[in-house]
Every structure is written in C-alpha cells, then in structure tokens.
Amino acid sequence: MQENTQDGTPGSWFRVTIPSRIKYDRTWLMNSIQSHCSVPFTPVDFHFMHNGAQFFVQEASTASALMDVSNKICDEESRKISVFVSPSAAPYSVRDKLKPEEMEQLKLTLSKRFDVSQQALDLRRLRDDPDLVGHDIDIILNRRNCMAATLQIIKKNFPELLSLNLSSNKLYQLDGLSDIIQMAPTVKILNLSKNELKCVWELSKMQGLKLEELWLQGNPLCGTFPDQSTYVRAIRECFPKLLRLDGQELPSPVTVDVDTPCVLKPCKGSYFGSxxxxxxxxxxxxxxxxxxxxxxxxxxxxxxxxxxxxxxxxxxxxxxxxxxxxxxxxxxxxxxxxxxxxxxxxxxxxxxxxxxxxxxxxxxxxxxxxxxxxxxxxxxxxxxxxxxxxxxxxxxxxxxxxxxxxxxxxxxxxxxxxxxxxxxxxxxxxxxxxxxxxESVFFIPKPTCCASSIPTLSMERQEMVQALSTWSGMNLQDSQK
Incomplete structure (x- = not known):
C-alpha cells in the first residue's frame, strides 16, 4: 500500500475534517456528506474532537469529490457545514494493522471469553491474557488499531452481542470505541469501570449507542460531580435510555409515543380550563x-x-x-x-x-x-x-x-x-x-380611591392596597382580598 501524502497517486491517504462547535449526529452527518459526494467512500477512523469531527479516506479522486461537498450541506439551523481535506499519513488503524496471525490469535482469545448463553464478552485486563502474552501479542485498547481489530472481530463473530466488559484496561480515551455504534449496535450493557476516563466528553463519542446499563465506577470522571444526581443527569445526557448506572436502578426515562394520534386545542389569548x-x-x-x-x-x-x-x-x-x-x-x-x-x-x-x-x-x-x-x-x-x-x-x-x-x-x-x-x-x-x-406597557391608570371601599384597614394597609392596585391594575376590592 502506498502512503505518499503529497501527490494524488493511488493509495494516498487524506484527512477529512469537519470543524464545528456543534456535535452533529454521526449517522446524519455521514449520510449527508455521502449523498452530496459524487464518489462513494468508506470513512476510516471516524471520531469526534472538541472542535468537530474527523475521518480518513483513500485515493485522490475521493478527496477531490469530498472537497466539492464543502458548504453544500446545511444543518437544521441553516448553517453551512465546511469540509476540509488535506494529505495525510495512513491512519493508525491501517498503518499498524495487526498481522493475520495476530488477528487469528486475538479471535481465539475473544472466543474463549465469550458467554454464548448471555451473549456477553468479558475483556477485562485483555492485555494480560496468557493466550496473548504467550504469543508475544501486545493488545492495548487505547491504541486505535487494537480497538479497531477487536471491534472487527466482534462484528464478524459476535453479531448479537448484548454485554461488553472493558473494565481494567487503563482506557483514558474512547476514540477507537466510538466505532462500536456501527460495529456492535446491539450492545445494551457496557462496563468501563476501573479505567482512566477523566471527562464525560469521552462518553459523548459513543452517543447513539442504545445503552441500558453502564458501569463507570473507578474512573476519575466520577469524582468531578458535586453529587450523585448531577452525575446521573450528565451520563443520561449521553445515553437517554439508560436504566442502570454502576449497578443502581435509575428512574425510567420519559418517552413519547409519536405514533399515537392526538388533537391539539386551538391557541387562545389565555387558557385555563376552568x-x-x-x-x-x-x-x-x-x-x-x-x-x-x-x-x-x-x-x-x-x-x-x-x-x-x-x-x-x-x-x-x-x-x-x-x-x-x-x-x-x-x-x-x-x-x-x-x-x-x-x-x-x-x-x-x-x-x-x-x-x-x-x-x-x-x-x-x-x-x-x-x-x-x-x-x-x-x-x-x-x-x-x-x-x-x-x-x-x-x-x-x-x-x-x-x-x-x-x-x-x-x-x-x-x-x-x-x-x-x-x-x-x-x-x-x-x-x-x-x-x-x-409602547403601551407600564401605563396603568390610577384607580380612584374611595375611603369607604377599605374602611376596616389601618392607614398603613390602605396604602399597601392602594399601591398594589396601582401597580397590578386590579380594583381595590380584589387588591384588598
């Protein structure tokens, strides 16, 4: 594979960057770009950054077609979306791709850790697995190539995976795991406990995964919140359907049945019902x-x-x-x-x-x-x-x-x-x-004051009633009540 980053020779790689302070839905963004691009392409190593999104493509013709897409897509607020393309070295997941024999051994290791009855895969301390260490294979899941290889095996061999345990793997970023949305969309239970995640932003890279249970205890990010309720709300921002967090049941999320027909009452100046x-x-x-x-x-x-x-x-x-x-x-x-x-x-x-x-x-x-x-x-x-x-x-x-x-x-x-x-x-x-x-607000005519209208009140309270009446526009009797 050629890695020439300066010319348009076959095999060249290009970095595609979509700068934005808004994090768009990944599926919507990629579908929009693909629909406007004259050449079909497969994004490699797609990931969100603090200031936008990024992925890699191969071939100069694809890069040129993507450059033409810039500012042709608008979001729902009519903001134009820019697309920048620049030559690049091959992405890590390709440049450091595991050898066929390493992929085969990783597949055997994962198969041993897979529970068929529960559709659960336990990858705790994967780097220390004797079957990998014995073959001198170093799998560090913080590396995009290692995480990409793991997700590829999951997609091909465990397509109905429901539970994935990644605890105790020293994960400090989730760029590689963001591909789980496409590679293992059936996952409902994810264990990320006892890792090194420091910011909720890392979890937002997996938004779109329909998690029902998540484990995060033992990560530094858990100590960044003033109380448990704030912690729960922050995590639910990323995973609205979450039912359990760190083993604790959460209140059921509010859902709206959009298929149920309803009749809306017509708008009125003020509507009270009774x-x-x-x-x-x-x-x-x-x-x-x-x-x-x-x-x-x-x-x-x-x-x-x-x-x-x-x-x-x-x-x-x-x-x-x-x-x-x-x-x-x-x-x-x-x-x-x-x-x-x-x-x-x-x-x-x-x-x-x-x-x-x-x-x-x-x-x-x-x-x-x-x-x-x-x-x-x-x-x-x-x-x-x-x-x-x-x-x-x-x-x-x-x-x-x-x-x-x-x-x-x-x-x-x-x-x-x-x-x-x-x-x-x-x-x-x-x-x-x-x-x-x-023009017409804060003009309230002063009501005429009748001494007999508030005969039972002290002078101080009469002044209070008068002030309320003048300020609110109510008559004296209502103001007294």
Missing part, C-alpha cells in the same frame, strides 16, 4: 411576582420544592453569539443550540432551593407588567400542573436599567397547602422586546 384553575394560577402568579419584584427574592424560598430545577435561556444568534443587550443573562444561559459541553449543560441547571434562589437574586431587578401577561395551562393531573406565562418586564438596575424585556416562563408545579402551588421545574426564557409591544 374558573377554579384560573383563580389558583393567577393567585400564584400575583404572589410570585410581587415577591420577585420587591427587591429581595429570598422570599421565594417557600415557592420551590427542595429538589426543584431552574434554567435560564436567552436567544442564540450564530452571527452574534453574545448579544450585548442581554449580557447580564449570558453567563447563566443554557441555550442548547450553543452549548456542546455535556458537563456545562448539567452545571447550568440549578437544583435545590438554595441554588435556585441564589441564581434569581443575582439576576437584574425587575418590574413585571401584569397587563401584558398571557397565561396558558397545558397539562393537569391530580398531582401536577403545567402552565406558562408570557409578558414583559422592565429592568430596574444595572447597565440596562429601564430596558423592557419579553419573557416566557414555564412552570411545573404540585399542589401545596392552602390550595397553593409548589414549583418543581421553572424554565425562564428572556429576549429583547418588540418595540411595538412596549
């Missing part, structure tokens, strides 16, 4: 935003469940990734179109009352306009209520003081005492407000 539900939701929102806008948001502690979750999102524009007008929200924004780091995706989810209220307290002070609120309740059971509220608010401090913002806030709540609600999930989206929308 008068009682309307009263309950509006009462909750009035109480919540009165405290939220008063200046000290510590009072919202009682509104959240102790294990509640909060996230903040602002719009992401590729041409303006850090809009200055929303800069005070940018560092806490969990926009999934921008974030590619699985660890940061988890970190920006705020869990527990303390973390949520602390996050709310450092956000700019606000004054919400109740007259702008549009409320929709879209799911209700005896134990859960899901609703959203959209409207505008004015910032009360910071560099953007006086700026009017649009917001949508989605709440998932459970019943609490005294017919109140307890928040278990709070998702806030903040954006710049449409200028036309701000």
């Amino acid at each position: 008068d009682e539900l309307k009263r309950q939701v509006l009462q909750f929102l009035q109480q919540f935003y009165l405290i939220h806008d008063c200046g000290d948001r510590q009072g919202l502690v009682g509104a959240y469940h102790e294990e509640a979750c909060f996230s903040l999102t602002i719009p992401f524009h590729p041409e303006d990734p850090a809009p200055s007008s929303l800069c005070e929200y940018f560092k806490d924004s969990r926009n999934m179109k921008k974030l590619t780091d699985p660890h940061l995706r988890v970190q920006l989810l705020k869990h527990t009352i303390h973390d949520i209220v602390h996050t709310l307290c450092v956000l700019p002070k606000t004054q919400h306009d109740f007259n702008s609120f549009v409320v929709d309740t879209w799911f209700q059971t005896e134990t859960m209520l899901c609703f959203s509220v959209s409207g505008v608010f004015k910032e009360g401090d910071g560099s953007s003081q006086g700026c009017v913002r649009a917001f949508t806030r989605t709440f998932i709540a459970t019943p609490a005492s005294y017919s109140s609600l307890c928040i278990v999930n709070d998702e806030l989206f903040v954006s710049d407000s449409n200028p036309k929308k701000t």
